[in-house]
Amino acid sequence: MNALILLGGLGSRLRPLTLSRPKPLLPILNRPLISYQIDLLKKFGVKKVVLALGHKASHFRRHLGNGKSWGVHFIYSFEKEPLGTGGAIRHALPHLKGSAIVLNGDVLSDFNLGRMAALHRRKNADATLALVEVVDPSAFGLVETTKTGRIQRFLEKPSGDSFPIRTVNAGCYLFEPRVVERIPAGKNVSIEREIFPALLSEGFRVESFLHRGYWSDIGTLKTYWRTHQEMHEQKQWPSGVRRRGGLLFFPGAHVDGSVRVFGTAVVGAGTRIDRSVTLEGKNTIGENVRISEGSHIQDTVILDGARIGPRTRVERSIVGVEASVGADCRVGPDQVLADGAQLPAFSQIVSSLSE
Ligand code: GDD
Ligand code: MG
Numbered sequence: 001m002n003a004l005i006l007l008g009g010l011g012s013r014l015r016p017l018t019l020s021r022p023k024p025l026l027p028i029l030n031r032p033l034i035s036y037q038i039d040l041l042k043k044f045g046v047k048k049v050v051l052a053l054g055h056k057a058s059h060f061r062r063h064l065g066n067g068k069s070w071g072v073h074f075i076y077s078f079e080k081e082p083l084g085t086g087g088a089i090r091h092a093l094p095h096l097k098g099s100a101i102v103l104n105g106d107v108l109s110d111f112n113l114g115r116m117a118a119l120h121r122r123k124n125a126d127a128t129l130a131l132v133e134v135v136d137p138s139a140f141g142l143v144e145t146t147k148t149g150r151i152q153r154f155l156e157k158p159s160g161d162s163f164p165i166r167t168v169n170a171g172c173y174l175f176e177p178r179v180v181e182r183i184p185a186g187k188n189v190s191i192e193r194e195i196f197p198a199l200l201s202e203g204f205r206v207e208s209f210l211h212r213g214y215w216s217d218i219g220t221l222k223t224y225w226r227t228h229q230e231m232h233e234q235k236q237w238p239s240g241v242r243r244r245g246g247l248l249f250f251p252g253a254h255v256d257g258s259v260r261v262f263g264t265a266v267v268g269a270g271t272r273i274d275r276s277v278t279l280e281g282k283n284t285i286g287e288n289v290r291i292s293e294g295s296h297i298q299d300t301v302i303l304d305g306a307r308i309g310p311r312t313r314v315e316r317s318i319v320g321v322e323a324s325v326g327a328d329c330r331v332g333p334d335q336v337l338a339d340g341a342q343l344p345a346f347s348q349i350v351s352s353l354s355e
Pocket of ligand 2: 104106215218219
């Protein structure tokens, strides 16, 4: 089966992290988000993946190449102007032969694509959408089904504050070619706002597959941070890490013997953690990071090349690529330092000033 990943969004809610790279290339536990989707598709036997993109396309080409090193073949479907989720899929039609899996490029999940495809065939569906139950559906596409799971109504991010439905579009679809052909060509079209409602009113058979496993839409800084915490909770360690107690380190990481780990810490290659550092809770530390003596890091994501000075405390925060935090600083809770940010010694970026 063919697959397509939607990668053309601007990722504006993830600024400043997405100023220097597109959202699907942001690291999750030190691996680009898109690599989890590629693994999922490979597990299902997909060999050819269409990358539907436009915004920051050169970043994808540089990082992903033709897919050889990822064990798949990538086809780039480039949009000069953003075509929207539907327009992007329609634009890739020449590369999609037969049924196609479509994934939103910012969803991290362990969808069972095999079971979803079996349901799609058993129901003889034109389209099947993976659904997931969430506590707050307001930021998603709400989906109403019959008892047997056939989709009856699709409501993208309705306004108002009472939502009778908790099942939402999980951003994973299976489409027959007639569905892709139904999307008007060459214009900006939203699959959620325009095409799904049209398919329903035109009598297409649109079925649902309820996903009960892990699911996260990494659309905001909060969800980016929270997804890291959840990956630690679920012990979803990236391949290639070695383990010593709560320390999960890649070859080439130097962690001083006196470093105390209360919880779990993923530490990337080339990173150096000095004497008497405390790593508390669930920390993810990228590659070539330096954490100096006596610092205390708690529930934080530190991206590649960042520097944390001595005796500094960072809590529940995100530290951008090559950001530099001086000595004796306090950062957090809930702070985000942009890539390359520089904090002089004794800075306090905190939600309330210390006494
Ligand atoms: N190629 C291309 N071109 N991709 C696009 C474009 C475009 O013009 N616009 C958006 N995308 C991609 C984004 O990069 C992302 O991977 C995906 O389409 C969905 O866009 P988001 O901006 O992340 O949408 P959302 O999270 O607000 O809502 C969508 O996802 C939810 C589940 O995560 C909708 O599909 C909702 O219905 C759904 O519940
Ligand atoms: Mg999204």
